Amino acid sequence: MKIANWSNYPIVDSQISSYTDSGKLPFSEAFITRGNGRCYGDSSLNNQIASMLSYNKALEFDIQNGVFTCQAGMTLDRVLEIIVPNGWFLPVTPGTKFISVGGAVASNVHGKNHHYDGCFNDHVVSLDLLTASGEIVTCSSEENVELFETTSGGMGLTGMILQVTFRLKKIESSFIDQRSIKAKNLDELVDLFRENENATYSVSWIDCLQTGKSKGRGLILLGEHARIDQLNTKQGKNPLKLHQASKVTFPLNAPPNSTNKITVKAFNTAYYGKQLSKEQHSIIHYDPFFYPLDAILKWNRIYGKKGFLQYQFVIPFGQSNEGMQRVLDKIREYGHASPLVVLKLFGKQDDFISFPMEGFTLALDFPIRRGLFEFLDALDKMILDLGGRHYLTKDARMAKETFFKGYPNAEEFVRRIKKYNPNYLFSSLQSERLGLTQKTQE
Numbered sequence: 001m002k003i004a005n006w007s008n009y010p011i012v013d014s015q016i017s018s019y020t021d022s023g024k025l026p027f028s029e030a031f032i033t034r035g036n037g038r039c040y041g042d043s044s045l046n047n048q049i050a051s052m053l054s055y056n057k058a059l060e061f062d063i064q065n066g067v068f069t070c071q072a073g074m075t076l077d078r079v080l081e082i083i084v085p086n087g088w089f090l091p092v093t094p095g096t097k098f099i100s101v102g103g104a105v106a107s108n109v110h111g112k113n114h115h116y117d118g119c120f121n122d123h124v125v126s127l128d129l130l131t132a133s134g135e136i137v138t139c140s141s142e143e144n145v146e147l148f149e150t151t152s153g154g155m156g157l158t159g160m161i162l163q164v165t166f167r168l169k170k171i172e173s174s175f176i177d178q179r180s181i182k183a184k185n186l187d188e189l190v191d192l193f194r195e196n197e198n199a200t201y202s203v204s205w206i207d208c209l210q211t212g213k214s215k216g217r218g219l220i221l222l223g224e225h226a227r228i229d230q231l232n233t234k235q236g237k238n239p240l241k242l243h244q245a246s247k248v249t250f251p252l253n254a255p256p257n258s259t260n261k262i263t264v265k266a267f268n269t270a271y272y273g274k275q276l277s278k279e280q281h282s283i284i285h286y287d288p289f290f291y292p293l294d295a296i297l298k299w300n301r302i303y304g305k306k307g308f309l310q311y312q313f314v315i316p317f318g319q320s321n322e323g324m325q326r327v328l329d330k331i332r333e334y335g336h337a338s339p340l341v342v343l344k345l346f347g348k349q350d351d352f353i354s355f356p357m358e359g360f361t362l363a364l365d366f367p368i369r370r371g372l373f374e375f376l377d378a379l380d381k382m383i384l385d386l387g388g389r390h391y392l393t394k395d396a397r398m399a400k401e402t403f404f405k406g407y408p409n410a411e412e413f414v415r416r417i418k419k420y421n422p423n424y425l426f427s428s429l430q431s432e433r434l435g436l437t438q439k440t441q442e
């Protein structure tokens with residue numbers, strides 16, 4: 001069947017086997033494990049795919065200590081349904097709740113609290129991996145450490161993650177104490193991030209079309225889990241309220257070129273203008289704070305049937321302010337308007353192969369159109385010259401050299417993949433493109 005991940009690019013013809021409870025490898029030749037397909041590129045695509053979505057049970061929940069164990073195909077929205085009513089929250093969550101726990105580990109995802117709480121796997125106690133030999137191996141930061149390190153952010157190339165145990169975060173309520181501050185340009189935005197480094201959650205949206213003194217203007221959102229005494233009467237009646245199922249679905253693929261400079265400018269002006277005061281304070285539910293995009297199902301159709309690319313990179317402090325300015329200049333010069341431009345702060349992360357490093361990360365969406373790939377190749381060079389790198393889980397097109405230059409442990413990663421996955425049984429279109437595995441079948 002034809003299958004694509006969230007960006008609808010690339011689309012591949014694939015044979016899909018649903019992993020259930022067999023403990024057996026589903027294919028004897030190259031395949032890749034897939035969670036909920038929320039990565040943006042080709043890292044969970046190949047001609048043969050093992051889908052984990054039916055392997056999705058909660059296995060254990062230590063309510064006293066906040067430790068949760070589930071099968072890897074369980075999605076975060078379902079984890080939330082179990083933990084939130086008991087006063088616990090995810091330690092780290094990406095901008096959508098529709099990813100699987102296995103996908104969270106394989107990409108070692110980050111959230112709006114990276115500077116504070118690190119990545120998802122910093123909270124993983126242990127995991128079970130079905131390896132290339134057919135053996136199930138338990139690994140953690142104390143047991144089979146090298147395998148754990150290589151699986152964490154290892155994009156499914158060491159084996160199939162079957163189950164995961166992770167620690168949760170205690171909450172009094174499921175509401176967020178949110179401050180939203182307007183920044184008139186990128187310098188002010190960066191200053192606001194630095195001044196608010198002690199905020200647990202921070203994220204900002206940038207208007208990428210502004211020039212001059214307003215270049216990089218935006219809104220920064222800061223958040224803390226709200227205490228019971230901060231809730232209003234209505235919120236206080238159900239302080240551990242869960243998210244609701246989304247009721248709106250984007251109906252059809254939008255016509256070509258719907259997201260262009262004019263529509264993005266209109267959106268940006270309205271979004272920036274909707275907050276009249278410099279700063280607003282509110283207590284809101286976790287769903288719109290962490291997952292605003294989940295409110296509209298299939299919102300990826302807005303980019304039309306050719307799909308889009310999400311481009312996410314990080315630039316280390318020292319280079320990041322000037323670097324971001326240069327990237328924004330380049331985007332405007334080239335005429336590629338991105339409606340979704342998200343800036344986040346990263347703290348230290350000394351993992352083996354994970355994406356974050358201390359600095360700022362920017363994520364942008366670009367609808368696919370003529371010239372985009374060449375433009376992004378040029379942008380890649382700029383990011384690498386600034387000492388930065390690109391996020392594998394958002395990638396569908398970067399060159400092998402870009403990955404090897406950006407990730408200091410790339411060579412060792414290749415060596416370890418060969419060690420744990422000697423015949424490249426676990427192999428994706430991305431890993432073949434980046435030279436992490438080699439194609440073994442036609």
Ligand SMILES: Cc1cc2nc3c(=O)[nH]c(=O)nc-3n(C[C@H](O)[C@H](O)[C@H](O)COP(=O)(O)OP(=O)(O)OC[C@H]3O[C@@H](n4cnc5c(N)ncnc54)[C@H](O)[C@@H]3O)c2cc1C
Pocket residue numbers: 005006032033034035036037038039040043044052072073093094095096098099100101102103104106107108109110111112154155156157159160161162293393394428
């Ligand atoms: C709207 C949106 C917002 C996002 N925001 C963020 C964000 O803020 N931060 C962030 O870090 N990411 C973010 N992402 C990306 C997303 O969190 C990751 O791509 C995540 O890995 C997707 O998980 P998935 O279950 O959909 O896995 P897939 O997309 O199916 O697979 C992703 C990778 O995980 C591997 N994998 C999946 N399951 C397993 C398994 N059981 N065993 C071994 N390997 C496996 C795949 O082989 C592949 O390499 C966002 C994505 C979307 C669509």
